Amino acid sequence: MTATLLATDTPIAQSIFFYLLAAVIVAAAVAVVTTKNVVRAALYLISVFAGVVGVYLLLAAEFVAVTQILVYIGAIMVLMLFGIMLTRARIGRDSELTNDNWWVGLATAVLLVVVMGYALVDAFGDDRLPRDTQIISVEGSNTKTLSDAIFSQYLIPFEVVSVLLTAALVGAIVLARKDRG
Amino acid sequence: MLAAAQTTANDGLMLNQFLLLGAVLFCIGVYGVLARRNAVMVLMSIELILNAVNINLLAFGALSGDIAGAVFALFVIAVAAAEVGVGLAIVLIIYRNRHSVDLNDVDAMKG
Numbered sequence: 001m002t003a004t005l006l007a008t009d010t011p012i013a014q015s016i017f018f019y020l021l022a023a024v025i026v027a028a029a030v031a032v033v034t035t036k037n038v039v040r041a042a043l044y045l046i047s048v049f050a051g052v053v054g055v056y057l058l059l060a061a062e063f064v065a066v067t068q069i070l071v072y073i074g075a076i077m078v079l080m081l082f083g084i085m086l087t088r089a090r091i092g093r094d095s096e097l098t099n100d101n102w103w104v105g106l107a108t109a110v111l112l113v114v115v116m117g118y119a120l121v122d123a124f125g126d127d128r129l130p131r132d133t134q135i136i137s138v139e140g141s142n143t144k145t146l147s148d149a150i151f152s153q154y155l156i157p158f159e160v161v162s163v164l165l166t167a168a169l170v171g172a173i174v175l176a177r178k179d180r181g
Numbered sequence: 182m183l184a185a186a187q188t189t190a191n192d193g194l195m196l197n198q199f200l201l202l203g204a205v206l207f208c209i210g211v212y213g214v215l216a217r218r219n220a221v222m223v224l225m226s227i228e229l230i231l232n233a234v235n236i237n238l239l240a241f242g243a244l245s246g247d248i249a250g251a252v253f254a255l256f257v258i259a260v261a262a263a264e265v266g267v268g269l270a271i272v273l274i275i276y277r278n279r280h281s282v283d284l285n286d287v288d289a290m291k292g
Binding site: 010014025026032033048049052056060061067071076079082083086096097098102105106109116117121124126127129142157158164165167169171172173 | 205213214239240246263265274276
């Protein structure tokens with residue numbers, strides 16, 4: 001089965017938007033793993049997260065998109081920058097960021113992308129998403145459906161995640177405090 | 182027959198657009214984890230991998246019309262936040278003890 005990435009009746013505006021976002025995401029992600037400057041890698045990572053927000057919006061997951069902005073771009077990137085500053089990485093170029101045998105990682109990644117790409121094209125070929133992804137909500141927005149699902153069907157996993165977050169918070173404080181005996 | 186009926190009902194974007202983007206992002210993250218020496222850079226590459234997973238979850242959620250994809254994407258985001266907090270604390274301890282975040286220096290368990 002051959003996959004055509006642009007069928008005749010495909011939504012043109014969404015496709016253009018998607019391929020722009022995909023180009024930004026892939027270019028910024030490659031920059032994250034290849035740049036010689038740690039702070040610049042963190043800033044490229046923000047571009048990746050922002051592009052992924054756009055992809056979430058294309059999939060009509062507006063609440064997940066907003067959460068991504070708050071948690072990833074807001075909280076996680078600040079933590080990362082704190083980590084960079086506290087470990088006193090050199091702000092300028094640093095030639096020792098990459099392993100000597102980086103080509104093993106490159107070979108693994110290329111092999112993985114070929115295998116996964118072949119499997120995906122073979123399995124899902126020409127499958128299309130519903131044109132109106134909002135169809136998954138019976139009434140109102142996806143956010144309403146999402147909150148209903150979290151606080152009824154997925155209540156126990158939600159509580160487990162809050163316990164995990166509390167444990168991680170306590171663990172991070174215990175690990176990082178200076179006067180632990 | 183059933184597949185044909187489904188294809189006519191679904192005429193939006195290709196599913197594989199999203200899945201292939203997720204696969205490429207995942208593999209870039211795998212390269213970063215394997216090739217980087219700086220522990221903070223490895224944590225950043227793990228974030229790339231988790232974002233790729235989220236794209237896949239939401240794409241399949243949109244395909245099957247099930248909100249579970251978005252629910253689990255939110256859980257992945259929460260777990261990623263916990264992982265970064267503990268991970269950076271560990272990196273800070275390594276830095277405090279060894280004055281370096283080079284993962285090649287952390288070889289006390291090497292035989």
